[in-house]
Amino acid sequence: MKRIALASALAACALLPLSANAAGSAADSFNVNIALTTACTLTTPGALAMTYTAFGAAAMGFTSFDVKCSEGLGFGLGLDAATVTDGATGLPYTLALKAANVGDASVAAGTLNGQTGTAAGTTYYVQGYIAAGQAGTTTPGVLNNSRTVTVSY
């Protein structure tokens, strides 16, 4: 009787489908390699406007631009010219790169070095300054008021 029961059980097992409970995993490692080339970008400064009355007080104006450089990257700013005579008015003026728009009768400052890049960006300023007591001219000269600011890194 026991033999019959065992044989029946074996036969029943043989009829069962393959079980689908096999589970496992296989894993392997891989590398992510990153090569970063640093860079700086800057926005275009707006027009720097100064209003001056002949023989009058000094005039001052500012424009600004934003610089973004790779975080930690050192850079410097430069102007193509810092002492200029306006061809249209005959008024000499100076330009100065500044980290803040705090006006002063500063001398020309065509460079601002030693800056460090931030991902969020930093606002810089160009100050224009026309000294007091100048006559100017009404004879139009050559317009030469297009200036260039450069970020070097």
Next chain:
Amino acid sequence: MNRFVQLAICSLIVMGATAPAHAAGTATSNFNVTANLTSKCEITAAPAPVVFSYTSFETAAVPATGGGFTMRCTNLLPYTLSVPAGGTLIGLAYTLGTSAAGGTGAGLTAATHSVTGSMAANQSGDCAAGSCTATATHTLTVTY
């Protein structure tokens, strides 16, 4: 019954008793064969490095190159692929994925997939020089 008849009957009886056994029979019995298979997946070639080349403040997302790998699984065995969601290296965040969510095993025929990656646009990165490099190690997992 005369003696001749008695002799004939006895002869027939003896002949019958000693006749050859020419009628053969068969006996059968069933038996079971049981096969137990433990299914499995293998990564036969680990993923190639996933490579990003990025310049600060990219204007569009940058995809990674590389990341190809091969694997095989027991025929018909379903599997899924997974990698970490991503990470950050030298200030650059990246995402990782796989070229397929998973598949079905094809036995000895290897399947080719890849680990994919992307870096979002407009990231700065951290680097005090003209260029920097960095490497991180992650794990690809095949689950079945």
